[in-house]
Every structure is written in C-alpha cells, then in structure tokens.
Amino acid sequence: ETGVTQTPRHLVMGMTNKKSLKCEQHLGHNAMYWYKQSAKKPLELMFVYSLEERVENNSVPSRFSPECPNSSHLFLHLHTLQPEDSALYLCASSQVTQGKSDTQYFGPGTRLTVL
Amino acid sequence: EDQVTQSPEALRLQEGESSSLNCSYTVSGLRGLFWYRQDPGKGPEFLFTLYSAGEEKEKERLKATLTKKESFLHITAPKPEDSATYLCAVYNDYKLSFGAGTTVTVRA
Numbered sequence: 001e002t003g004v005t006q007t008p009r010h011l012v013m014g015m016t017n018k019k020s021l022k023c024e025q026h027l028g029h030n031a032m033y034w035y036k037q038s039a040k041k042p043l044e045l046m047f048v049y050s051l052e053e054r055v056e057n058n059s060v061p062s063r064f065s066p067e068c069p070n071s072s073h074l075f076l077h078l079h080t081l082q083p084e085d086s087a088l089y090l091c092a093s094s095q096v097t098q099g100k101s102d103t104q105y106f107g108p109g110t111r112l113t114v115l
Numbered sequence: 116e117d118q119v120t121q122s123p124e125a126l127r128l129q130e131g132e133s134s135s136l137n138c139s140y141t142v143s144g145l146r147g148l149f150w151y152r153q154d155p156g157k158g159p160e161f162l163f164t165l166y167s168a169g170e171e172k173e174k175e176r177l178k179a180t181l182t183k184k185e186s187f188l189h190i191t192a193p194k195p196e197d198s199a200t201y202l203c204a205v206y207n208d209y210k211l212s213f214g215a216g217t218t219v220t221v222r223a
Contacts, residue, residue, distance in 0.1 A: 004158070040215065042119070042212075042216075043202070045211065045212075104149075104161075105161060106158035108158045109157065
C-alpha cells in the first residue's frame with residue numbers, strides 16, 4: 001500500500017448505529033487530518049492531529065469522535081448521526097516541521113450515507 | 116478569517132480551447148497556496164504549491180501563477196482527461212482553507 005488509504009470506501013448507516021472510519025498513511029508523516037466534503041461546499045476541516053496530539057477541533061459535534069493511536073493511523077468514530085452528516089469524509093496527512101506543514105496528501109475518501 | 120473564492124463555478128471547454136481558472140484569497144499571513152485536482156468520488160490530488168507573488172509552476176498542460184491577492188490556473192490546449200474539479204486552498208498554521216472549486220468539462 002502506498003500513500004493514504006481509507007476504509008471503508010462506502011458506508012450506509014442508520015441514525016442509531018455506531019461505526020468507525022479508518023485512515024492509514026504510508027508516507028512517514030507526523031500529522032493527520034479529517035475533512036468533510038458536502039456537495040457544492042468547500043472542504044471543511046474537522047480535526048488535526050500533530051505528533052498524535054489533537055491540535056484542532058473545528059467546532060465539530062460530539063457525535064464525531066476522532067482517535068489517533070499512532071502517527072500512521074487515524075480513526076473517526078461515528079454515533080447517532082443525522083442525515084445532514086451524509087458526505088464524503090477525507091483523510092489527509094502531511095509532515096509538520098517547526099510548526100509549519102508541508103503539502104497535505106489525501107486519501108480516496110469514505111462516502112457516508114446516513115438514513 | 117481566511118477566505119478563498121474560486122471562479123467560475125463551472126467551465127465547459129472544447130478540446131484545445133485554452134482557458135484560466137481564478138482563485139482569489141484573503142488571508143492574514145499566506146504560507147502557501149495549493150492547487151489540487153479532484154475526480155468524482157475520489158480524494159484531491161496535489162498539483163502545485165506557490166509561496167510568493169510572481170511565482171509560477173507548470174505541469175503538462177497546467178500552469179499556476181500567484182499574485183498578492185489571487186492565483187490563476189491556466190489550462191493550455193486541454194484534453195478530455197483534464198476534466199475534473201480544480202480546488203484552490205491557502206495554508207495558514209495547520210489549516211488549509213479551501214475554495215468551493217471549479218468544475219472543468221472538456222469535450223472532444
């Protein structure tokens with residue numbers, strides 16, 4: 001595997017379900033990100049982890065819970081979602097040096113549909 | 116707050132018909148302007164980074180330029196395979212702030 005991978009690629013869930021999205025980066029980076037992409041809207045930054053510490057939580061509802069066990073893996077735990085949470089969820093990684101991030105590389109995304 | 120505006124929202128071109136996409140931005144301290152290409156149902160693919168006004172970068176039929184307030188992505192003699200959504204983003208601290216994108220369709 002190369003680059004940034006995400007699983008599953010597609011997910012359909014009911015509002016009472018609990019599911020998790022997984023992201024893995026094979027680039028040796030030290031920062032990982034979750035973005036939400038809704039139709040016709042710009043990508044929205046949700047969470048940032050740098051050196052496995054969360055450094056950004058962009059006013060995201062608590063029904064989204066991130067986890068970063070190490071610098072290569074990132075999870076997004078989902079519970080009691082709403083239909084408006086249906087979107088493409090993108091993971092990205094980059095190398096951060098002295099507080100400055102290099103280019104962010106994206107995974108293919110998970111298409112989430114909440115019924 | 117950082118703001119990124121891309122225009123036009125959609126662009127339909129005939130194969131070989133050159134054109135330009137615009138990205139205007141407002142940011143407190145620009146640390147980089149990024150262009151990505153995104154195909155339907157896929158993640159954004161990195162194209163270019165520009166750091167200072169006057170900088171230009173080229174890749175195949177694409178050329179990106181940067182001024183103090185905007186960036187242009189020029190597509191020269193496009194082919195159908197250049198059809199995609201092109202995203203512009205500005206970098207400040209850890210954050211990439213994205214525009215809504217320009218969807219380019221190139222007809223053979």
